[in-house]
Amino acid sequence: MIDILDRVRNKALHAKIVSAQEAAELIKPGMNVGTSGFTPSGYPKAVPLALAERMKEHPFKINLYTGASVGPELDGALCEVNGIDKRMPYQTNKLLRNLINSGEISYSDLHLSESAQLLRYGFYGKLDVAIVEACAITEEGNIIPTTSMGNTASFVQQADMVIVEVNTSQPLELEGMHDVYVPLDPPHRLPIPIVKANDRIGTPYIPCTPDKIKCIVPCDITDKTRPFGEISEADHKMSEYIIELLQDEVKKGHMPKNLLPLQSGVGNVANAVISGFVDSDLKDLSVYTEVIQDGMFDLIDAGKLNFASGTALSPSPDGLKRFYENIKEYRKHLLLRPQEISNSPEVVRRIGVIAMNTAIECDIYGNINSTHIMGTKMMNGIGGSGDFARNAYLTCFFTASTAKNGLISSIVPMCSHVDHTEHDVDIIVTEQGLADLRGLAPRERAREVINKCAHPDYKPMLMDYLERAEAATKHAQTPHIIKEALSWHEKFMETGSMK
Amino acid sequence: MIDILDRVRNKALHAKIVSAQEAAELIKPGMNVGTSGFTPSGYPKAVPLALAERMKEHPFKINLYTGASVGPELDGALCEVNGIDKRMPYQTNKLLRNLINSGEISYSDLHLSESAQLLRYGFYGKLDVAIVEACAITEEGNIIPTTSMGNTASFVQQADMVIVEVNTSQPLELEGMHDVYVPLDPPHRLPIPIVKANDRIGTPYIPCTPDKIKCIVPCDITDKTRPFGEISEADHKMSEYIIELLQDEVKKGHMPKNLLPLQSGVGNVANAVISGFVDSDLKDLSVYTEVIQDGMFDLIDAGKLNFASGTALSPSPDGLKRFYENIKEYRKHLLLRPQEISNSPEVVRRIGVIAMNTAIECDIYGNINSTHIMGTKMMNGIGGSGDFARNAYLTCFFTASTAKNGLISSIVPMCSHVDHTEHDVDIIVTEQGLADLRGLAPRERAREVINKCAHPDYKPMLMDYLERAEAATKHAQTPHIIKEALSWHEKFMETGSMK
Numbered sequence: 001m002i003d004i005l006d007r008v009r010n011k012a013l014h015a016k017i018v019s020a021q022e023a024a025e026l027i028k029p030g031m032n033v034g035t036s037g038f039t040p041s042g043y044p045k046a047v048p049l050a051l052a053e054r055m056k057e058h059p060f061k062i063n064l065y066t067g068a069s070v071g072p073e074l075d076g077a078l079c080e081v082n083g084i085d086k087r088m089p090y091q092t093n094k095l096l097r098n099l100i101n102s103g104e105i106s107y108s109d110l111h112l113s114e115s116a117q118l119l120r121y122g123f124y125g126k127l128d129v130a131i132v133e134a135c136a137i138t139e140e141g142n143i144i145p146t147t148s149m150g151n152t153a154s155f156v157q158q159a160d161m162v163i164v165e166v167n168t169s170q171p172l173e174l175e176g177m178h179d180v181y182v183p184l185d186p187p188h189r190l191p192i193p194i195v196k197a198n199d200r201i202g203t204p205y206i207p208c209t210p211d212k213i214k215c216i217v218p219c220d221i222t223d224k225t226r227p228f229g230e231i232s233e234a235d236h237k238m239s240e241y242i243i244e245l246l247q248d249e250v251k252k253g254h255m256p257k258n259l260l261p262l263q264s265g266v267g268n269v270a271n272a273v274i275s276g277f278v279d280s281d282l283k284d285l286s287v288y289t290e291v292i293q294d295g296m297f298d299l300i301d302a303g304k305l306n307f308a309s310g311t312a313l314s315p316s317p318d319g320l321k322r323f324y325e326n327i328k329e330y331r332k333h334l335l336l337r338p339q340e341i342s343n344s345p346e347v348v349r350r351i352g353v354i355a356m357n358t359a360i361e362c363d364i365y366g367n368i369n370s371t372h373i374m375g376t377k378m379m380n381g382i383g384g385s386g387d388f389a390r391n392a393y394l395t396c397f398f399t400a401s402t403a404k405n406g407l408i409s410s411i412v413p414m415c416s417h418v419d420h421t422e423h424d425v426d427i428i429v430t431e432q433g434l435a436d437l438r439g440l441a442p443r444e445r446a447r448e449v450i451n452k453c454a455h456p457d458y459k460p461m462l463m464d465y466l467e468r469a470e471a472a473t474k475h476a477q478t479p480h481i482i483k484e485a486l487s488w489h490e491k492f493m494e495t496g497s498m499k
Numbered sequence: 500m501i502d503i504l505d506r507v508r509n510k511a512l513h514a515k516i517v518s519a520q521e522a523a524e525l526i527k528p529g530m531n532v533g534t535s536g537f538t539p540s541g542y543p544k545a546v547p548l549a550l551a552e553r554m555k556e557h558p559f560k561i562n563l564y565t566g567a568s569v570g571p572e573l574d575g576a577l578c579e580v581n582g583i584d585k586r587m588p589y590q591t592n593k594l595l596r597n598l599i600n601s602g603e604i605s606y607s608d609l610h611l612s613e614s615a616q617l618l619r620y621g622f623y624g625k626l627d628v629a630i631v632e633a634c635a636i637t638e639e640g641n642i643i644p645t646t647s648m649g650n651t652a653s654f655v656q657q658a659d660m661v662i663v664e665v666n667t668s669q670p671l672e673l674e675g676m677h678d679v680y681v682p683l684d685p686p687h688r689l690p691i692p693i694v695k696a697n698d699r700i701g702t703p704y705i706p707c708t709p710d711k712i713k714c715i716v717p718c719d720i721t722d723k724t725r726p727f728g729e730i731s732e733a734d735h736k737m738s739e740y741i742i743e744l745l746q747d748e749v750k751k752g753h754m755p756k757n758l759l760p761l762q763s764g765v766g767n768v769a770n771a772v773i774s775g776f777v778d779s780d781l782k783d784l785s786v787y788t789e790v791i792q793d794g795m796f797d798l799i800d801a802g803k804l805n806f807a808s809g810t811a812l813s814p815s816p817d818g819l820k821r822f823y824e825n826i827k828e829y830r831k832h833l834l835l836r837p838q839e840i841s842n843s844p845e846v847v848r849r850i851g852v853i854a855m856n857t858a859i860e861c862d863i864y865g866n867i868n869s870t871h872i873m874g875t876k877m878m879n880g881i882g883g884s885g886d887f888a889r890n891a892y893l894t895c896f897f898t899a900s901t902a903k904n905g906l907i908s909s910i911v912p913m914c915s916h917v918d919h920t921e922h923d924v925d926i927i928v929t930e931q932g933l934a935d936l937r938g939l940a941p942r943e944r945a946r947e948v949i950n951k952c953a954h955p956d957y958k959p960m961l962m963d964y965l966e967r968a969e970a971a972t973k974h975a976q977t978p979h980i981i982k983e984a985l986s987w988h989e990k991f992m993e994t995g996s997m998k
């Protein structure tokens with residue numbers, strides 16, 4: 001068995017070390033299970049794999065609550081045995097997505113800042129068990145998390161019993177990189193006293209007691225983070241447009257020379273955009289974000305990023321290696337917080353974050369669809385995009401102007417599903433250009449979006465729609481031809497092309 | 500001339516007292532003008548009327564920024580002479596609405612908590628002039644507001660010049676009822692230190708200096724508040740459903756016996772719902788809201804409401820009379836704050852507001868349209884509904900299940916415009932019943948909404964749509980038949996009925 005004795009610093013707890021199989025036996029059908037993990041980082045691995053084995057022999061289901069997406073040993077393994085009934089609050093797993101979109105799994109797609117408090121409020125039922133990946137357990141029974149914070153602290157607080165996976169693949173130098181703060185709930189909640197990205201307000205461990213820990217499982221399976229796609233010409237352009245805008249904002253006196261704290265979303269585009277900052281002359285930057293991807297390491301290495309606060313490390317496999325190898329240096333610049341704090345509307349608005357997230361599609365008026373392909377099939381979920389978009393100083397969305405080799409226009413007359421309304425969207429960027437929607441009314445927004453962001457193949461069609469919609473509604477606030485508003489999606493589904 | 504000498508306590512300022520006509524001369528074509536006023540309360544009257552007279556003779560336009568809607572002497576009078584080019588952030592005036600929906604006025608419909616900061620950030624251009632209704636001006640040149648706070652403090656801070664209308668119809672007892680706090684902007688902003696509805700954090704006046712005050716205009720025109728409709732049987736039912744739910748939440752331990760601070764939206768339905776609390780056995784209530792309507796006075800009179808914090812008094816004409824007559828008593832229970840604070844996401848989430856707002860329509864998945872009739876024509880605006888809905892402890896929307904004598908179902912397959920997404924909506928109430936959407940995935944939400952809230956005339960049609968959409972999408976996360984999703988609206992526009 002993997003030796004974790006020196007990582008379990010409370011000697012009495014050594015008696016609770018069991019195998020993953022024994023731990024998995026504690027999980028009963030229908031239980032509400034909360035786990036650590038946010039992106040494929042810091043999620044439990046051994047116990048879920050053992051649980052999946054059990055389910056294979058005696059099929060049953062649990063309800064799974066996490067921080068966000070998790071790795072294949074959890075979402076993947078449980079889906080393979082059809083072991084999930086309800087799932088919240090975010091996911092990116094292909095198999096899970098299929099089960100969600102075939103009615104097998106009941107999926108609550110939630111604002112990530114809200115998921116822990118919804119559970120604490122009692123709206124998601126009682127949490128039966130928390131399964132938590134740890135670097136170590138202290139004398140007092142406190143838990144040192146690993147590569148993500150997510151909702152783990154609240155799950156530990158709320159669960160009837162706690163199962164800890166001590167993962168020896170996670171370096172002990174992670175200790176001290178966390179800032180754990182669980183707000184009280186109304187009517188007792190107090191201000192969250194963060195005024196800049198590197199403020200520490202909590203403890204470097206998840207408060208717990210030895211008796212709350214039901215058992216401890218050794219594990220040495222590594223985080224299965226995922227590689228990013230190549231940074232394309234289009235990504236480069238988007239990055240350039242936004243940097244140009246931000247430099248202009250500095251010139252106009254709208255923000256300080258070192259900008260305001262950056263937030264950057266999940267996925268390829270977001271990572272590529274952040275990477276572009278390396279080549280700019282911007283410096284002394286700070287980041288207040290959800291996930292810390294490779295681009296942030298580049299910025300630290302380039303000496304441009306002073307500090308990044310997030311809730312999870314979300315690098316590529318290479319990025320994770322690089323982080324582990326230079327952890328002593330990187331930890332000076334990084335802090336992981338509960339997602340309730342990394343995504344806190346209170347803090348995001350106070351410190352004035354510049355929010356940069358990716359859209360699936362946006363419409364001419366600046367509404368954004370982040371989640372539903374053709375209005376019906378769940379892609380991933382809203383994640384933290386709403387937490388940031390609603391409260392940021394400046395809210396930017398990025399998307400390539402087309403998808404599926406140009407057969408889909410990502411700029412459409414009307415979004416087939418709305419996650420962010422026009423009220424929340426300042427800037428839209430595609431490889432075609434940047435639309436600045438601040439201070440514009442819908443009819444003006446539409447012209448800006450079409451002219452700056454649409455692909456040339458679709459620009460005339462969009463302008464034609466807008467003009468006919470204006471005529472049909474006699475220039476109403478938000479012109480639409482209701483009969484035609486979703487016809488582009490219809491056409492794609494019927495013919496395989498929006499053209 | 501109306502005698503305001505004793506209300507202008509700085510004697511040197513007496514020299515700046517001028518007529519409304521003289522003051523109006525200061526306003527030039529194309530200027531950005533910010534005024535006091537939130538609902539038809541506390542808005543300037545004499546200067547706008549004089550300005551409208553000027554515009555009648557020499558047509559020109561200004562950009563008008565307010566707190567929210569204002570009275571007929573401002574929006575109404577300026578619209579009659581087509582004197583508005585851009586308008587933000589909210590309105591309820593019929594004439595103005597028509598000009599917005601005929602392409603004459605460029606209307607930015609904004610979250611009310613954001614409008615002042617967007618101006619301070621520089622995103623809405625430079626503010627040329629602030630026109631502010633006051634009770635009095637202090638020795639130091641500070642301004643005592645009247646029946647609303649709105650964005651006035653930020654307008655005074657940002658404007659090149661300030662015109663003060665001292666209104667003698669506003670009782671001096673209003674002094675002390677305001678708590679003026681303008682946050683610093685990022686990167687200097689600090690926590691807003693409110694932890695309960697009655698916390699005072701600012702000054703009882705709007706900070707100003709004598710030299711910033713360009714001129715002072717006497718006025719005695721009263722606030723033109725509007726009567727509420729009769730409270731209907733349907734309103735009563737909605738009120739009963741929500742009170743029953745809240746009592747149940749108390750029993751479940753989800754909230755304290757005296758609930759959490761209530762927020763209640765604008766309009767008839769919201770006022771009626773709050774009135775219903777008078778007959779309940781709930782007590783020691785507090786209110787943290789935007790507008791204080793008649794129902795709140797009823798609750799104070801009944802000894803059930805300890806304290807109400809808002810940004811505006813928004814009573815009926817009778818309610819206003821009642822308030823003036825008992826101001827000494829009411830002022831013990833009331834406080835007016837800048838709308839940035841009354842609607843602050845930070846505070847709303849911290850203190851755990853119960854948000855109750857009215858929808859125009861909602862769809863089966865719980866998305867809400869608060870603003871656009873048939874997806875295109877602006878009704879009023881999103882107002883503060885997003886500030887509260889996104890951040891509340893419990894987010895409730897109310898609407899009659901049908902409109903226009905049953906020819907429109909307010910529950911539709913897909914909203915024709917989305918202001919609040921399913922992520923933000925916990926509870927939907929119609930006279931038919933209450934749908935509790937917490938913890939439900941979209942397919943489950945749809946059944947709850949249809950079964951509990953839809954009118955019997957439309958229930959089978961909605962269920963038929965849902966079932967066919969499920970079949971067509973093979974039970975996707977959010978089943979829709981894109982071709983049909985907006986067909987109910989189409990049908991209404993073509994035939995005058997959704998049936």
Ligand SMILES: CC(C)(COP(=O)(O)OP(=O)(O)OC[C@H]1O[C@@H](n2cnc3c(N)ncnc32)[C@H](O)[C@@H]1OP(=O)(O)O)[C@@H](O)C(=O)NCCC(=O)NCCS
Pocket residue numbers: 264265266267268269270290291357358359360361370371373374379380381382383384385388400402403404408409410
């Ligand atoms: C929107 C989101 C899916 C984009 O991810 P990404 O990796 O940057 O984007 P990609 O361009 O690779 O697109 C992802 C997929 O969506 C498809 N897609 C993109 N635009 C599309 C459109 N308009 N219509 C249909 N499909 C589209 C792509 O083709 C691709 O499909 P594939 O996986 O079958 O190849 C992702 O950012 C997301 O889930 N966002 C929501 C959560 C969020 O914003 N979190 C931020 C937290 S702070």
Ligand SMILES: CC(C)(COP(=O)(O)OP(=O)(O)OC[C@H]1O[C@@H](n2cnc3c(N)ncnc32)[C@H](O)[C@@H]1OP(=O)(O)O)[C@@H](O)C(=O)NCCC(=O)NCCS
Pocket residue numbers: 763764765766767768769789790856857858859860869870872873878879880881882883884887899901902903907908909
């Ligand atoms: C939604 C809102 C318009 C409802 O106002 P209300 O006075 O309670 O509602 P009413 O039932 O009187 O409806 C208002 C009008 O909308 C019409 N209407 C209502 N539902 C409709 C629907 N589904 N389709 C078309 N029209 C509809 C009504 O017929 C009525 O029209 P009329 O003025 O021509 O008679 C109002 O609450 C609002 O503007 N809300 C947005 C801002 C907000 O929520 N602020 C809260 C701040 S904290």
